[in-house]
Amino acid sequence: MNERRAAWTFVAPALSVIGAFFLVPVLAALALSLTDFDLYALADLRNLRFVWLGNYIDVLRTPLFWKSLGNTFYFVLAGVPLSIALSLGAALLLDSKLARFRGFFRTALFAPVVTTVVAVAVIWRYLFHTRYGLINYALAKIGIAPIDWLGDPHWSMPAIILFAVWKNFGYNMIILLAALQGIPRDLYEAAHIDGASLVQRLRHITLPMLRPALLLVAIITVSGYFQLFAEPYVMTLGGPLQSTVSVLYFMYEEGFTWWSLGRASAIAFLLFALILASTLLLLRAGRRGEAA
């Protein structure tokens, strides 16, 4: 039974790191969210009091929390479908036998994924510039008046969504492309012989076969998009008129600007609950679709 003892020496280092620096902090966050941990407690732990669900009630009564929740839902509900649609479109094109230079196109479309979000946010902030930005310049060419992308609360979120979709669509594209390449070619050939049109083949072969991959992509993207933070941090500072404050941005401000670490932990758990609920919802929808 040398193997069993040795096995533990293999897994112990990694498990201790994950345990000590992830699982323990997660449990600690749960405890922390039930206390009024703030700047005073940071200075002297004797100032710490249990407030039970006080932080949660408090947060749920804060208008900015609801605002940030609304903004985050806006970002997720508009950004995720847009991003997946673009990923799927790009994957279908790359999978097409008619496409040339597929390797080059795949690399080009994937490149934004590996870039540093802060650095590319700086670029897009300038592309969105009202006066000198190339986006408004191009819009002017087709007769659209300049839009104050990052200064108008109606346009700030669409601008951030556009940026996020640009940054992320390549990731899902790779997953969907691999799934497309896994579909047996003879299915298409049989359908072609039966006279099925391109659209019919897409609807009755491609999309059903892609189901598991689409579900996976949806789960990854939804939980990723719920964690919106760096984009508003760099591009808008949450503004204008708090139109781009996300839940995580709100948590960061509460925790590390105001040092209300108890409240911030409560916000983190509310976000976690939201992500968990949407993941379970997607899984259920996926399963129901399978049965149908």
Add this chain to the structure above:
Amino acid sequence: MNAPRWQTVLVNVTLVLLALFALFPLLWMVSVSFMRPGEASSLPPPLLPEAATLANYRELFGRAGMGRYLINSLLIASATTALAIFFNLAAGYAFAKLRFAGRERLFRTLLGALVIPAQVAMIPLFLMMKGLGLVNSYGGVIVPAMASVFGIFLVRQYARSIPDELLEAARMDGAGEWRIFATIVLPLLKPIIVTLAIFTFLASWNDFMWPLIVLSDAARQTAPVALAALSREHVQDNELMMAGSVVTILPVLVLFLALQRHYLAGLLLGSVKG
């Protein structure tokens, strides 16, 4: 099945437009970074510099001290990668090939932890780092990233293909488990080591929220954190900021282009859950 010519044209033109959409911001960033300060703020917005200048890069590395931040990023990402390879490789291999009680349950628990967003742990982690004296040190960024569930998962998926007979034969010869790992297993895992390395390096380099929280001292900041601070100060200096973006993105982009095959293989291996 010979497709009509217009379909070929349509597919390829759309791909060209998509590629332009993806690459234009990056190419434009490079171009603006070589413009004279203030040159980009004119109408019509120029696409290319009138006379390319290195003024922004000189300013960036001189007064803004970007060299320091890039070195910080390089040190942190390299150390994290080296440590994460060791920790995740050993654990991933054990979960794939070594028999021990409770292995499957333990592994499922780890996978379950993937649904918890990293930010939930950040606040207590910050207090912990403060207690350990690691706030404002490289260690504060490196230590929590030394092992990851994703890394273990990646290695396990790959290591499952190692034939058991190979390991049994070595055991018959009386080799110890760590010796088998070092001499037989490691060479077989080479491709996944490259994949794990590039994934870890890129994730560490591009990470933003945690370094922002744990490194408040300017001298220790990573390139993305410093760039975010610079961009908040220098809202008007677009050419300077573009140069900052170029030097922040370039290392990871080059690394990705060089090891693209391994990166994409890892992405696919990692996304086939369970």
